[in-house]
Amino acid sequence: MIGSKMNWANLKKTPTHAVDGSVYAPVKPIAIEGLGVEMTYQSGRQSFKVLKGIDLQVQQSDIQLLMGPSGSGKTTLLSILAGLLTPTGGQVFLRGEDITKMSRSQLANFRLRNIGFIFQGFNLFPALNAIENIEVALNIKGIKGSKAKEEAVYLLEQVGLGEKGKHLPRDLSGGQKQRVAIARALAGHPPLIMADEPTAALDSSSGRAVIDLLKGLAKGEGATVLMVTHDPRIVDVADRILELEDGMIKSE
Numbered sequence: 001m002i003g004s005k006m007n008w009a010n011l012k013k014t015p016t017h018a019v020d021g022s023v024y025a026p027v028k029p030i031a032i033e034g035l036g037v038e039m040t041y042q043s044g045r046q047s048f049k050v051l052k053g054i055d056l057q058v059q060q061s062d063i064q065l066l067m068g069p070s071g072s073g074k075t076t077l078l079s080i081l082a083g084l085l086t087p088t089g090g091q092v093f094l095r096g097e098d099i100t101k102m103s104r105s106q107l108a109n110f111r112l113r114n115i116g117f118i119f120q121g122f123n124l125f126p127a128l129n130a131i132e133n134i135e136v137a138l139n140i141k142g143i144k145g146s147k148a149k150e151e152a153v154y155l156l157e158q159v160g161l162g163e164k165g166k167h168l169p170r171d172l173s174g175g176q177k178q179r180v181a182i183a184r185a186l187a188g189h190p191p192l193i194m195a196d197e198p199t200a201a202l203d204s205s206s207g208r209a210v211i212d213l214l215k216g217l218a219k220g221e222g223a224t225v226l227m228v229t230h231d232p233r234i235v236d237v238a239d240r241i242l243e244l245e246d247g248m249i250k251s252e
């Protein structure tokens, strides 16, 4: 550095040297963390332990997948990590906050501000057209009027449905409804996106559009994406894959 100006901007981006001289890259914050997550379903007198102490971490701006055979507990785990289902044991931290300690209303408020869900079964309002379905989600998040309309139109274009904004759900195909639901989940730029088989009902080109959109949100905007999927095209863009087997993590 003697005789030359130190470039602080570059220095911040370069790897850091540890005391022993080794080099390590800066670590990204943990956005989603499960510690010893357990779930036991009760059915009459019988109980089924579906999750048997899951530890997992998802770093911010990563795309992480949950994979594994049918019945291994993927949807249950995703629902718990999304705060939709209360685990029978363990803790869940989202962006550093322990959601298992929150009251119902605190959790509802936290989910609204932080999580976009893309779950199967679209739950669109049948009497509202595609744009209005997204506008409603934006309104709930405090984005109103012309700003909400512009954002809704933009999101629909992003999922390749710019032409269908005025259509009611009954006039859309299953794949198109799924894309409206995806656009709605992404309304307001949630920092955490949780998705259960988001491309399962889509034809190949709209599936590709959704994958590119999720990748752009993660890598361009720093959103963290956790997904249950079997789609090999998503496997190609994933940073990490967790495999569940019989309620436990098989490998990382």
Ligand SMILES: Nc1ncnc2c1ncn2[C@@H]1O[C@H](COP(=O)(O)OP(=O)(O)OP(=O)(O)O)[C@@H](O)[C@H]1O
Binding pocket: 041, 042, 043, 048, 050, 068, 069, 070, 071, 072, 073, 074, 075, 076, 077
């Ligand atoms: N509400 C419930 N009550 C009782 N058992 C349940 C309930 N929900 C799920 N299960 C059981 O828990 C186990 C895990 O289900 P889960 O849906 O999480 O698995 P999955 O890996 O997502 O399966 P798939 O890939 O088939 O969707 C299954 O044996 C299922 O039958």
